[in-house]
Amino acid sequence: MSGFDSLEECFEELTPKILAIETGLSSDPPMNWRLSQLDNVALISSSDAHSAAKIGREAVKFDGDLSYSAIADALRGAAPSRAGQRSASPTKLLGTIEFFPQEGKYHFDGHSAHNVRLSPAETKQNKGLCPNCGRRVTVGVLSRVEELADRPANFKPAGAPDYWSLVPLEEIIAEALGVQTGTKKVSAQYESLIQTFGDELTILLDTPIKSIEAASTPAIAEAVRRVRAGQLHIEPGYDGEYGTVHVFSDEERLAPSSSEQVTLF
Ligand SMILES: [Zn+2]
Incomplete structure (x- = not known):
């Protein structure tokens, strides 16, 4: 090391x-x-x-x-x-x-070639070896922390x-609308929120959820609320694969119509 x-x-x-x-x-x-x-x-x-x-x-x-x-x-x-x-x-x-x-490419351990993602505890349990191919796993940042730590998680x-752990506002809006970042729909909502409240960090941290809802959509407001509350779906990255942080569950994201239906405009 x-x-x-x-x-x-x-x-x-x-x-x-x-x-x-x-x-x-x-x-x-x-x-x-x-x-x-x-x-x-x-x-x-x-x-x-x-x-x-x-x-x-x-x-x-x-x-x-x-x-x-x-x-x-x-x-x-x-x-x-x-x-x-x-x-x-x-x-x-x-x-x-x-x-x-967790979004980083080397947070957890494992072998991405065959989708083996291990937490530091699991890596220890497996004596540093991949349960699939038997070779040494690629060790990530969290295992390094575990190695140096003298206190519990x-x-x-x-x-x-x-x-404060945040998700970029663009990504929040994209998920709430069920579209990709960088699309016109997302930038329209983003610009309108910035026009109304001034800047992204204020919106993510301080603006009352009700005010965000009035200025955008209930789904966007709910997404900001969840980010603040830390109610997220996190898949840590490992062995060169980026991790993912989602505000809505897979089921919620597969049914974007429910959030679309309640948009205010
Ligand atoms: Zn392997």
């Missing part, structure tokens, strides 16, 4: 200078919280800039003054181990906006900021 097992191994005596680490698209705060060695750093999420529409799909939510020194202070205070110093800081890091790491350290 390439890479480092700890910040100390990589940065040595400079480790205390590291205030924050970026979790990447392939991990989210709960995966990092399982390593107590990361309690001394803040977790941040930054967006890549492959295309204009994807800027901001991962982000950090600050509250307060946004000067360089205020942000540096907020980062210093956002580490769980320094939660006690936060009250003195004028700016707070409230949390991060996250993509679902779902552990949240005291003082850790929040996080």
Whole structure:
């Protein structure tokens, strides 16, 4: 396995200078919280800039003054181990906006050639071998976390900021309408929602569901509600296959007419 097992191994005596680490698209705060060695750093999420529409799909939510020194202070205070110093800081890091790491191509383990997808526990049970062909499985990110973790899954350290896992609004609209992203129907709804409420993150996080319903369709409003509640259908990626995150179940998606019938226009 390439890479480092700890910040100390990589940065040595400079480790205390590291205030924050970026979790990447392939991990989210709960995966990092399982390593107590990361309690001394803040977790941040930054967006890549492959295309204009994807800027901001991962982000950090600050509250307060946004000067360089205020942000540096907020980062210093956002580490769980320094939660006690936060009250003195004028700016707070409230949390991060996250993509679902399960969508990545190497979240779980397995062999995609014959549809063998294994959780880290299943890989362990099978001694790292594929139950279909007997060869070593391709090991993914979650197994690597499992290897380094000294805490159970779902552990949240005291003082850790929040996080919000989101699905892009375009994808939500496409699913609710039963069409593909990039279609005219989707962009019409998308533009109309942005015109009404200002920006995508506000719509995904804050706009009242009733207002979204009034400005779009009941199915779109229900889809946003489910994303906020984390009521999603997630198939983790493995061995080079992208994972999928769906708002509606297969049955619901096969019967889009029910959602179409209740559209308001
Ligand atoms: Zn195999």
